[in-house]
Amino acid sequence: MYSNYHFRESIEDGKVLFDYKVHEGPSTTRNAIKLLEILDYPESVTTQANEMARHFTDVHEWEKISNRLTQLS
Structure with a gap:
């Protein structure tokens, strides 16, 4: 069994600041996705990442990437 722990972050002037x-x-x-947005990754990447993160939040299970790739083709 394991326990979850995390850092909290805030965004100020386009920078992600962690409380450590x-x-x-x-x-x-979703601080990793926020970092991608700040680094100007394509919107298609960050949109898809946010959708997958929302799915995880809703059902507590990661959607298989192969399912997502099938939807794109």
């Missing part, structure tokens, strides 16, 4: 304090439980934000 360990918080119990799963993160409720």
Whole structure:
């Protein structure tokens, strides 16, 4: 068994700032996706990542990437 821990972050002036304090439980934000947005990754990538993250939040299970790739073709 395992436990979830996370850092919290805020975005200020287009920069992601972490608090570097360990918080119990799963993160409720998607800081990796925010970093991709700040780094100007294509919107198609960040949109898809946000949709997959929302799916995980809703059903607590990651959607298989192969399912997502099938939808794109």
